Amino acid sequence: MVSPIEPLMPYLNTFIFFGAYTVLYKNNPIYRITQSLVVGVGAGYLLIAQINAFNRGVVTQTFVDGNLNVSMLLPWIMGLAYLCIFVPKLISVYRAVSILTLTVGMGVVLPYGPALFWTVSKTYGQNALNFIRDGITAASMGNLFTAISYVLGLSYFFFTEYASKPTTTARSLGRIVLLIYTAMCITTTALGKINLVQWKVLDTLQGYPATWWIPALMFIVMLVDNFYPLKNLISRN
Amino acid sequence: MSGISFKDKRWIYIMIFAIIYISSLAPIAFPIPIVNWSKDFYRTIDEGVVVDFADPPREFEGVTEGTRVFILNSGETAKLWGDMSEGVKVVWKDLMSRGAHILLWSSSPDNEATLNKYLLPLMYGPEPQNHPDYGVKFVNLGYVAGGNQLLEQWKDDLIAITPNDAYGNNLADLPMMSNFNALKTDADLMIGFDARGLETIYVVRFNTPLLEMGGTDSASYLALSYTAGYFKGMLMGQRGGAEYELLSGIPGNSFSYLQNTLTISAVMILILVVANVRYVMKQSSVTEET
Numbered sequence: 452m453v454s455p456i457e458p459l460m461p462y463l464n465t466f467i468f469f470g471a472y473t474v475l476y477k478n479n480p481i482y483r484i485t486q487s488l489v490v491g492v493g494a495g496y497l498l499i500a501q502i503n504a505f506n507r508g509v510v511t512q513t514f515v516d517g518n519l520n521v522s523m524l525l526p527w528i529m530g531l532a533y534l535c536i537f538v539p540k541l542i543s544v545y546r547a548v549s550i551l552t553l554t555v556g557m558g559v560v561l562p563y564g565p566a567l568f569w570t571v572s573k574t575y576g577q578n579a580l581n582f583i584r585d586g587i588t589a590a591s592m593g594n595l596f597t598a599i600s601y602v603l604g605l606s607y608f609f610f611t612e613y614a615s616k617p618t619t620t621a622r623s624l625g626r627i628v629l630l631i632y633t634a635m636c637i638t639t640t641a642l643g644k645i646n647l648v649q650w651k652v653l654d655t656l657q658g659y660p661a662t663w664w665i666p667a668l669m670f671i672v673m674l675v676d677n678f679y680p681l682k683n684l685i686s687r688n
Numbered sequence: 689m690s691g692i693s694f695k696d697k698r699w700i701y702i703m704i705f706a707i708i709y710i711s712s713l714a715p716i717a718f719p720i721p722i723v724n725w726s727k728d729f730y731r732t733i734d735e736g737v738v739v740d741f742a743d744p745p746r747e748f749e750g751v752t753e754g755t756r757v758f759i760l761n762s763g764e765t766a767k768l769w770g771d772m773s774e775g776v777k778v779v780w781k782d783l784m785s786r787g788a789h790i791l792l793w794s795s796s797p798d799n800e801a802t803l804n805k806y807l808l809p810l811m812y813g814p815e816p817q818n819h820p821d822y823g824v825k826f827v828n829l830g831y832v833a834g835g836n837q838l839l840e841q842w843k844d845d846l847i848a849i850t851p852n853d854a855y856g857n858n859l860a861d862l863p864m865m866s867n868f869n870a871l872k873t874d875a876d877l878m879i880g881f882d883a884r885g886l887e888t889i890y891v892v893r894f895n896t897p898l899l900e901m902g903g904t905d906s907a908s909y910l911a912l913s914y915t916a917g918y919f920k921g922m923l924m925g926q927r928g929g930a931e932y933e934l935l936s937g938i939p940g941n942s943f944s945y946l947q948n949t950l951t952i953s954a955v956m957i958l959i960l961v962v963a964n965v966r967y968v969m970k971q972s973s974v975t976e977e978t
Contacts, residue, residue, distance in 0.1 A: 493798075500797030504833050507852055559837050563889055570741065570892055571916040578915070590724070597915050636908040642953065643771050643905030646926055649948050650770035657941075 461662055468651050469666035476673045505530070575601050603628045703959075720946065725914050726931040729899055729921025732877075733782065734936075737920045739895040746895035748876060753787035756868050758875040762795035762835075763882025766802045768903035773806060774942035775901055775929030776881065780811055782936050784825070789864050791875075793829045799881075800831040800854075817855040823862035830854025839887065843872040843894070872896070882906050888918050901928070925949075 454460075470485035509530070513523040532548040535541035579598035582591035607625030610618040655663040675681065731737070736750040751757065765772070783790055794800035808828070812819035816828060832838060832850055841849045846869050847859045859865045868874050872894040880887050882902040890896040897920050900910055904925030913919050923932055926949055929942030 496801070497797055500800070500831055501833070504797075504831055507830075507856070508832065508850065511856075512851060556837060559840055566892065567888065570918075571912070574917045575915070578917075594915070632908070636905075639908045640905035642949070643768070643903045643925065645952055645956075646904055646945075646949055647768075647770035649952060650773065650926070650945060653941075653945060653948065 461658060461660055462665065465651070465655050465662040465665045469669055472648070473669055473673060476677075479673075479676075481669060481672075572601075600628045600632075604632070720927070720930065720950075722931045722934065725911070725919075725922040725924070726928055727921075727935070728914075729923045729928075730932060730935040732897060732899055732920045733779075733786075737897050739891060739897050739920070741892045741917075742895050746897070748897045751783060751786045751788050751877065755786070755788045756874055756876045757783055757788045757790050758871060758878045759790060759792045760795070760839075760878060760880045760883045760887055761792060761799045761803055762880060762887075763799075763902065763906070765794075765881045766796070766798035768882055768906065769802050769806060771903035771905075771925045772881070772901055772929070774926055774940055774945055775923045775932060776807060777810065778929055778932050778936065778938050778940045778942060779879070779901065779923065780807065781938055781940075782932075784811065784821075785938075787825070789868060790826045791829065791864075791868055792827070794831045795835055795883075797831050817853075817857070823857070824864055827859070827862055827864050827868075828854045839871070839890075843890070844870050846871060882910075888913065891918050899923075 456463075467485050467488060470481045471489070473479055473485075474482040505526075509523055509526045513520055513527070529548050529552070532544050535545040575594075575598040578594040581594050582588075585591045603621060603625040605625070606618060606621040607629055610622055652663075652666075655661065655666065672681070728737075732748070733751045736748045739746045739748065780790075792803070794803065808816045812821065812826065816822055816826070819826070829850060830853065834841075838849070847865065851859055853859055853862070872890065875890070875896055878887050878890060878896055878898045880898065880900045883900065887896075887898055891898045898918060899921045900914070900919045901923045902910055902925070904927065907922070907924040910919065910922055910924070914922050923929065926942050926945040929940065930946040932938075933940045933942050
């Protein structure tokens with residue numbers, strides 16, 4: 452079923468997106484409306500989505516063809532135990548299921564850490580020697596450079612506690628590798644964020660209906676406000 | 689009334705709007721080289737790949753009619769959609785045109801909402817569950833909680849753990865699911881949307897070919913898994929989408945987005961150079977005075 456507010460969504464969508472950015476000018480009513488809407492609607496949506504997931508995954512599966520599915524009793528018990536967070540006297544029940552969930556989750560995932568580390572190290576080591584087979588190419592040199600950077604980066608973490616001379620150079624070079632990596636991450640993150648804004652701008656220009664006038668109007672309002680504070684219009688004096 | 693000087697931080701607000709609007713209205717075209725991870729992404733879909741982490745190696749022969757593709761909408765798709773939208777669309781179109789059987793899972797409600805709003809209506813109409821392809825070539829599991837632990841269980845039996853799809857249909861009744869259940873053997877290809885979790889283990893333990901899509905800012909850390917051999921290709925940001933459009937010949941909007949990005953980048957570089965030159969000149973004049 453299509454939502455009755457669907458025709459308003461493109462306008463609301465653009466308003467919310469660019470309203471958030473008006474905080475760059477200053478904390479203003481448009482930003483505060485946007486903030487409240489995003490937090491309120493977002494929280495409401497997440498709550499409903501989780502209830503829907505519980506309904507699909509647990510409630511509808513508890514009785515299948517009129518028979519009780521015994522394995523589904525566990526999520527019911529766990530779910531009810533989680534609700535004990537709201538009952539101070541039963542807070543230990545909540546803690547018990549939290550710890551149980553956490554430890555089971557860690558038990559599943561933790562062994563993969565060393566496994567991933569081993570496979571990554573092994574693959575980097577093998578790829579580093581590709582230049583022997585492929586000769587000196589951009590790709591083979593890239594693999595060699597990656598492997599060296601990987602070792603230097605690790606040495607910074609593993610040997611920082613041990614200030615003995617044999618590892619000093621490796622640690623210093625490792626620090627440079629990590630700094631370069633951080634700079635690359637910051638650059639790509641900045642570009643990624645610009646891409647997000649630009650995508651929305653193009654959406655306002657090329658989408659149907661075109662909603663480019665909403666951010667343009669916001670911008671003009673901010674510009675006017677800068678020279679003539681608009682709150683003067685609603686001042687009691 | 690307050691004025692605005694060149695040192696005023698409100699210039700940032702003005703410049704963001706000016707640059708982005710100018711680049712959107714008058715983009716500059718630059719030639720782009722296609723990066724290796726994008727070429728590998730397309731090559732894997734088009735020609736296939738051999739994955740040999742475990743014995744025996746698995747030979748994947750590319751996406752053809754009936755290839756079972758499991759898509760993990762499990763990263764930060766909701767946040768990054770503006771940067772990965774066109775790439776996802778063009779790849780999805782390619783998978784559909786090749787006749788792939790696509791099984792979609794979302795790991796969080798906001799990721800599910802993003803695809804429900806921006807992708808599925810474009811591909812399957814306003815009610816995807818009523819599209820002729822639904823259940824035959826496409827199944828949407830929707831948001832299913834459980835993350836990595838869920839994937840660990842799905843490797844042996846998906847339908848036993850999750851009997852229904854996003855719309856309440858019984859998975860066992862859908863034709864496409866008749867041979868798409870134990871993911872460790874039944875998933876011919878996995879495509880992660882900015883995913884970075886247990887699907888990597890599928891590659892190492894079961895030799896499942898894995899491709900990755902993400903935003904521009906995901907590239908820096910996802911590249912580590914690409915160079916380590918886990919990901920058999922990556923498609924990052926609007927640039928990745930544009931590269932895939934070039935490689936596949938499927939028309940889309942990525943290229944116009946990319947041109948805008950390049951224009952913005954060029955303007956930003958110019959501003960940085962001018963600001964730095966100005967800073968150096970100012971420093972030298974201060975030194976001369978002292």
